[in-house]
Amino acid sequence: MPKKIEKIAVLTSGGDAPGMNAAIRAVVRTCAYHNVECYGVYQGYEGLIEGDFEILNARSVKGIINKGGTFLKSARSQKFRTKEGRQQAYDNLIKANIDGLVVIGGDGSFTGAMIFNQEFEFPVMGIPGTIDNDIVGTTHTLGFDTALNTVVDAIDKIRDTASSHNRLFFIEVMGRDVGHIALNTGIAGGAEEILIPEEDLGLDRLVDSLNRSRKSGKSSSIVIVAEGDKIGKNIFELKDFIDENMEGYDVRVSVLGHMQRGGAPSCFDRVLASRMGVKAVESLLEGETNYMVGLINSKMELTPLEKAIKGKTKINLELLRVSDIMST
């Protein structure tokens, strides 16, 4: 029989994502609902090591469901990667009689949580918070939907100026290893081409495609480029290549960057965060540990952290085909 959980700590770690505040709120309020004390840890794992945490009650998290970022702050902790750092974190948790930990973050944060659980048998539960949607065990990570809406809004605005000046715009979006943001926003923003890490389109095909677009009567074009696309050139080199190899286009580049991580979470992300927070706390209270909560077939499900970390999300091939057809 696992020990009854009476005090739970929550932290946000790795890159921030919209919806993290809503998830913290959900964890804190679910604890309050079940009469479990809740601690908020500042600066991710760094706060565990430094003992930088405090009790949060239901009212401590008022007015944050609509706020981007994370009020607990996020950090990348080198010390937590060492045995000594994790020992310090464990000692601080034990000193405060905390007996469960909810980690809101990406795969790196989950790796840290899993190692911590293995070393000290400390109950941990993960909530996937990252805009990249690159974690197995959930169809949506927290922040993905908001980031999609932010990017589509930016594409719409850029299209206004692109079409007014007959320009070709390369727009870089986040996604070093996965193209979920690029593929979805490319379709929603009506992009002529979408370059993603999972597929090497090749420069010749890109030029062919842009030529075809122009012949079909398009006077401006948008190409969405994921940060990690495999075409072998960065977005500025792409611009230079098109300048040299295609006539008649005024080519511009827009790198959306960190604005994709900010902003008020969408309705979808607020609901998802609330559901994930409830599931994470109640799973810990039921004696579950070393899992990540996620959305599968519209239901909240648990996936072992190891599987969530090691798995690789796949691009939706149907979306690729839809994108090809739409750029006709």
Ligand code: ATP
């Ligand atoms: P994002 O996807 O936004 O980058 P992430 O959670 O993957 O988020 P990381 O920087 O990879 O972000 O990891 C966050 C923190 O998790 C690290 O700073 C470190 O403290 C901890 N961590 C990551 N990997 C390990 C590991 N192998 N051992 C111990 N701790 C780790």
